[in-house]
Amino acid sequence: MPELPEVETIVRGLRTKLVGRRVLRFEDRDKKVVQISEDDIIKARIVEISRRAKNIIITLDNGKALIFHLKMTGQLIWEERCGGSDFCLRNRQGGGHPDKTWLEKLPNKHTRAIFYFDDGGVLYFNDIRRFGYIKTIPLTLFRPLSVIPVKAGIQIRDKLRRESTDNRVDSHVSSENDKRVLNILDSLGVEPFEKELDVGYLEKTAERFPNRKIKQFLLDQTIIAGIGNIYADEALFDAKILPMRLVKDIKKIEWQTLIDSIRKVLEQGIKFGGSSAENFVDAFGQQGRAHEHLKVYRKTGRPCPNDCGGVVSRIILGGRSTHFCPKCQH
Numbered sequence: 001m002p003e004l005p006e007v008e009t010i011v012r013g014l015r016t017k018l019v020g021r022r023v024l025r026f027e028d029r030d031k032k033v034v035q036i037s038e039d040d041i042i043k044a045r046i047v048e049i050s051r052r053a054k055n056i057i058i059t060l061d062n063g064k065a066l067i068f069h070l071k072m073t074g075q076l077i078w079e080e081r082c083g084g085s086d087f088c089l090r091n092r093q094g095g096g097h098p099d100k101t102w103l104e105k106l107p108n109k110h111t112r113a114i115f116y117f118d119d120g121g122v123l124y125f126n127d128i129r130r131f132g133y134i135k136t137i138p139l140t141l142f143r144p145l146s147v148i149p150v151k152a153g154i155q156i157r158d159k160l161r162r163e164s165t166d167n168r169v170d171s172h173v174s175s176e177n178d179k180r181v182l183n184i185l186d187s188l189g190v191e192p193f194e195k196e197l198d199v200g201y202l203e204k205t206a207e208r209f210p211n212r213k214i215k216q217f218l219l220d221q222t223i224i225a226g227i228g229n230i231y232a233d234e235a236l237f238d239a240k241i242l243p244m245r246l247v248k249d250i251k252k253i254e255w256q257t258l259i260d261s262i263r264k265v266l267e268q269g270i271k272f273g274g275s276s277a278e279n280f281v282d283a284f285g286q287q288g289r290a291h292e293h294l295k296v297y298r299k300t301g302r303p304c305p306n307d308c309g310g311v312v313s314r315i316i317l318g319g320r321s322t323h324f325c326p327k328c329q330h
């Protein structure tokens with residue numbers, strides 16, 4: 001399962017290729033995964049690409065947004081047609097589950113949807129296990145915290161709201177599908193890079209779950225969205241906080257350190273093109289420089305990178321494998 005840095009890397013890569021492009025044609029190859037219809041996208045132009053937790057949000061100029069989730073085995077691969085029936089690996093962009101698909105011609109039997117664009121580019125959504133999805137939602141229904149407020153999408157949403165003759169549109173959820181998508185987005189906690197993540201928010205939230213261990217607190221997507229197992233371990237190591245500490249015992253200064261550490265380790269993950277133990281493959285089919293920047297995750301038995309003389313230990317915490325240094329984390 002890709003973590004937030006991988007998804008952010010995909011978003012940044014696709015943004016360079018897709019913004020401004022118009023969808024000419026669309027192929028739906030799997031009704032379970034593809035929960036949109038041709039009407040949702042044909043002739044629509046892509047206005048922006050953003051991320052909310054691990055949801056990839058593509059805003060269109062027709063008043064709708066597409067929501068992609070890669071889940072376990074999803075891939076989003078953009079490809080530029082370079083003439084004939086051949087394909088050029090160097091003309092691929094995107095990310096997701098790493099397998100030999102990256103080196104092969106597309107579509108294949110795991111291709112669930114294909115988008116054809118006005119510049120000849122093609123976007124494939126592949127998913128072996130079919131847990132991923134593509135959904136759509138009207139932009140008017142987005143609440144301020146439902147998406148990272150990137151300018152263009154918010155402007156379109158506000159314009160649509162102004163033009164709408166039905167003033168109740170904001171509170172009116174048009175279909176069961178819309179409701180499900182909204183529930184997914186609205187149940188998510190704050191984004192790690194947004195200013196809403198601050199000491200006050202964490203202290204207040206910790207009061208609701210005083211006896212929860214800090215690692216489990218960090219993994220709760222309704223509190224902070226997008227931190228997975230790898231970056232929870234890395235952030236706690238960076239902040240020198242033991243993963244089994246109870247949140248009620250975390251001091252104010254430690255919360256601030258932890259916020260800084262969360263942002264630092266996620267930024268590093270993005271800088272390294274995304275990485276995960278499940279072998280993330282970057283935009284060009286190379287295995288990401290994955291573990292090079294990780295300090296404790298899956299480094300059990302190695303000397304602590306802080307040179308404290310400790311050794312990286314592994315325990316199971318809340319069913320998840322957890323890595324830490326028992327000497328310099330307190």
Ligand SMILES: [Zn+2]
Pocket residue numbers: 304305306307308309310311325326327328329
């Ligand atoms: Zn140490």
